[in-house]
Amino acid sequence: MNGNRDGSGWWKITDVRVIDPYRQQEWLGDVIVGQGHFQDGVATVGETERVEIVAGRGLWLVPRLLDMHVHFRAPGQEWKEDLASGAAAAAHGGFSAVVTMPNTDPVVDSPSLVSWQIAESRRIGLVDVLPAGAVTKTSQGHELAELWKMEQAGAVAFSDDGRPVADGGLMRSALSYSATLSRPIVQHAEDLTLSGQGVMHEGAVSGRLGLAGVPGAAEAVVAWRDVQLAALTGGRLHIAHVSTPGALEAIQWAKAHDLSVTAEVTPHHLFFTDERVAELAFSPATKVNPPLRPESYRQALLQAMKSGLIDVIASDHAPHHADEKDLPYNHAPFGISGLETAVAAVITVGLGELAMSPLALFERMTAAPHRILGLAYRGLTPGEWADFALIDPDARWTVDPGTWYSQGKHTPWRGMELRGQVVAAMHRGRWTVREGEVLPCAAH
Amino acid sequence: MRDLIALGDLSRAELEDLLDLATAMKEIIRRPVKKVPTLRGKAAANVFFEASTRTRNSFELAGKYLGADIINFQARGSSVEKGETLWDTVRTMWAMGVDAVIVRHQAEGVPGEMAARLDIPVINAGDGAHQHPTQGLLDLFTIRERLGQIAGLTVTIVGDVLHSRVARSDIEGLLQLGARVRLVGPPALIPGGWDSPQVRVYADLREALAGAQVVQVLRIQRERQAAGVIPSLREYHDRWGITPARLSWADAEVLVLHPGPQNRGVEIDSAVVDDPKHSAIQDQVENGVAVRMAVLYRLIGEKGVME
Numbered sequence: 172m173n174g175n176r177d178g179s180g181w182w183k184i185t186d187v188r189v190i191d192p193y194r195q196q197e198w199l200g201d202v203i204v205g206q207g208h209f210q211d212g213v214a215t216v217g218e219t220e221r222v223e224i225v226a227g228r229g230l231w232l233v234p235r236l237l238d239m240h241v242h243f244r245a246p247g248q249e250w251k252e253d254l255a256s257g258a259a260a261a262a263h264g265g266f267s268a269v270v271t272m273p274n275t276d277p278v279v280d281s282p283s284l285v286s287w288q289i290a291e292s293r294r295i296g297l298v299d300v301l302p303a304g305a306v307t308k309t310s311q312g313h314e315l316a317e318l319w320k321m322e323q324a325g326a327v328a329f330s331d332d333g334r335p336v337a338d339g340g341l342m343r344s345a346l347s348y349s350a351t352l353s354r355p356i357v358q359h360a361e362d363l364t365l366s367g368q369g370v371m372h373e374g375a376v377s378g379r380l381g382l383a384g385v386p387g388a389a390e391a392v393v394a395w396r397d398v399q400l401a402a403l404t405g406g407r408l409h410i411a412h413v414s415t416p417g418a419l420e421a422i423q424w425a426k427a428h429d430l431s432v433t434a435e436v437t438p439h440h441l442f443f444t445d446e447r448v449a450e451l452a453f454s455p456a457t458k459v460n461p462p463l464r465p466e467s468y469r470q471a472l473l474q475a476m477k478s479g480l481i482d483v484i485a486s487d488h489a490p491h492h493a494d495e496k497d498l499p500y501n502h503a504p505f506g507i508s509g510l511e512t513a514v515a516a517v518i519t520v521g522l523g524e525l526a527m528s529p530l531a532l533f534e535r536m537t538a539a540p541h542r543i544l545g546l547a548y549r550g551l552t553p554g555e556w557a558d559f560a561l562i563d564p565d566a567r568w569t570v571d572p573g574t575w576y577s578q579g580k581h582t583p584w585r586g587m588e589l590r591g592q593v594v595a596a597m598h599r600g601r602w603t604v605r606e607g608e609v610l611p612c613a614a615h
Numbered sequence: 616m617r618d619l620i621a622l623g624d625l626s627r628a629e630l631e632d633l634l635d636l637a638t639a640m641k642e643i644i645r646r647p648v649k650k651v652p653t654l655r656g657k658a659a660a661n662v663f664f665e666a667s668t669r670t671r672n673s674f675e676l677a678g679k680y681l682g683a684d685i686i687n688f689q690a691r692g693s694s695v696e697k698g699e700t701l702w703d704t705v706r707t708m709w710a711m712g713v714d715a716v717i718v719r720h721q722a723e724g725v726p727g728e729m730a731a732r733l734d735i736p737v738i739n740a741g742d743g744a745h746q747h748p749t750q751g752l753l754d755l756f757t758i759r760e761r762l763g764q765i766a767g768l769t770v771t772i773v774g775d776v777l778h779s780r781v782a783r784s785d786i787e788g789l790l791q792l793g794a795r796v797r798l799v800g801p802p803a804l805i806p807g808g809w810d811s812p813q814v815r816v817y818a819d820l821r822e823a824l825a826g827a828q829v830v831q832v833l834r835i836q837r838e839r840q841a842a843g844v845i846p847s848l849r850e851y852h853d854r855w856g857i858t859p860a861r862l863s864w865a866d867a868e869v870l871v872l873h874p875g876p877q878n879r880g881v882e883i884d885s886a887v888v889d890d891p892k893h894s895a896i897q898d899q900v901e902n903g904v905a906v907r908m909a910v911l912y913r914l915i916g917e918k919g920v921m922e
Binding site for chain 1: 701702721723724725728742743744745746777780783806807808809
């Protein structure tokens with residue numbers, strides 16, 4: 172482990188299956204890392220360097236997994252998650268980079284807050300934290316925030332996530348302005364007058380349980396409005412956590428018209444249905460926004476994954492303190508702590524039920540989000556930062572949030588067996604995870 | 616049966632056992648001296664996080680008639696109402712040594728969660744729009760008492776089924792005992808998930824009442840008008856209110872139930888409430904005490920004393 176602390180070391184991962192969506196390549200062989208970067212074969216290793224061999228047989232090496240939708244709660248709500256616990260959870264989950272949503276307290280709606288999040292996260296290390304800034308000042312939906320200034324400070328997207336940009340005129344302005352930037356507007360598509368007091372999907376299960384429901388139309392009507400506005404403005408629209416066939420149709424319409432519209436889905440919407448709310452007997456672990464949907468919706472999402480209509484998989488990691496989640500269903504906050512199950516859930520459903528290739532699957536967690544966010548990364552190219560996860564694709568493990576690094580332990584996967592385990596991760600040539608555990612020495 | 620959370624949790628045999636037991640309990644209520652020592656030395660806590668007089672008093676009397684001590688914990692208005700210390704509050708009750716907790720809460724699922732956390736029986740006295748199993752039991756008991764049996768009956772539930780925990784308990788209990796159910800009301804107030812060969816959904820009252828042997832009339836709340844779901848209580852009455860004339864669309868011997876309190880002149884006319892031939896509304900109140908005695912006895916009584 173010499174050289175891990177400062178990232179100056181040399182490693183050779185042997186016989187590993189490389190799944191590199193950045194270069195659309197999959198191959199079996201050795202990967203050499205030195206001085207923080209991928210290196211081009213042994214020839215570059217000088218005589219003075221000691222190369223540590225890491226056996227990669229049976230493992231997958233996936234470069235720079237990026238989760239473009241997470242909630243770290245700093246500044247302001249560090250009892251739920253702080254930048255350090257969030258970064259550790261991301262590393263543990265196999266990610267090299269995350270996009271943090273700005274609905275903190277205060278809301279990240281200014282360049283100084285974007286800079287603060289980036290600087291703090293650099294100090295922590297482990298992963299790249301790429302902040303999203305708010306679309307509107309304090310996400311109140313009245314006035315545009317300083318989008319260009321935040322982009323200059325390092326913001327990679329703009330979103331009022333947690334709530335929608337409800338006002339159509341303001342959404343038009345935001346999309347119009349985004350056409351002058353290289354970052355997308357990420358919309359949380361929800362008509363609040365339709366979702367009302369709803370806490371789960373409105374359908375057969377809510378009807379049986381008596382819980383207030385959110386109709387699928389609450390998402391679809393905003394998605395349809397926004398793709399029309401993308402057409403009107405030429406703006407860059409990314410629709411977060413899509414969960415309904417109605418929204419998928421809007422996205423399909425947008426893509427058929429060559430609009431700059433992309434879409435994301437979460438692992439939990441691919442995995443669970445609203446029946447999980449009944450199975451877990453009102454446990455708030457299933458309470459998430461948008462809510463878990465019925466099987467017909469889930470099938471539509473799976474189909475859209477296969478067809479490529481859905482560009483990205485993102486966790487919507489939304490940690491809360493256990494005391495906050497431990498309330499009656501109606502009173503508990505929305506959100507699933509998802510960073511540490513995302514990769515395994517995607518492998519389980521993606522290679523199982525979906526029968527997709529690993530390359531196509533991981534494309535949605537690597538190259539696609541980079542493209543959407545306007546970020547460059549060249550995959551396993553000599554000289555590129557050595558950011559990757561080593562994954563045992565055949566490992567089966569039981570979800571136990573007690574082993575997690577996130578402060579949020581609420582998950583509908585608790586106690587379930589998943590396939591595919593992150594065994595190690597490297598960030599800029601430093602091991603951040605070995606044998607499934609985050610290395611404390613990885614922090615700078 | 617360890618707790619009573621939802622009527623659908625009970626088997627047909629368990630339901631019938633409780634109804635039979637309630638028949639014996641009703642005999643006790645009609646005695647001049649209503650106190651039996653069956654549950655002497657037992658204590659139950661009435662923990663109501665939502666206003667209620669009828670159900671709380673009914674449980675209290677049920678316990679007292681059987682000789683149990685009932686303490687009332689009124690949580691309304693305290694910080695508990697928001698749920699912060701909900702589980703702790705109930706754990707405190709348990710630590711004081713009560714033998715059962717009777718709980719009402721505005722949030723669906725709370726009694727079930729308490730049952731999962733406590734080693735003593737939990738009785739759901741109504742949770743949000745989810746379940747009100749003792750009301751369901753008293754409705755079943757009243758129907759059986761008046762009409763002899765439940766299997767094969769057609770029961771029409773009229774009104775705001777969406778927000779009704781009574782309707783959900785009724786439907787589950789009625790299906791378990793072999794009745795057919797019809798739901799009728801403004802479509803926005805009829806929840807999904809029930810439509811099946813045994814449960815038919817209607818918008819037209821006349822069709823829904825045709826040949827029905829039982830009509831359960833649900834309370835319509837003024838706030839549904841404020842929420843824009845119904846135009847006015849007056850219009851609701853004109854389309855779904857139960858009047859003597861509309862009752863004639865049902866079976867000639869139709870039985871009318873209402874979980875109370877009634878909005879006379881809105882969902883039900885006074886002439887129907889007070890009609891001794893069809894209305895079982897007064898019976899329901901008395902039967903409520905009897906079925907709650909049966910539930911308390913079954914959950915905390917020594918086995919074999921009453922049989």
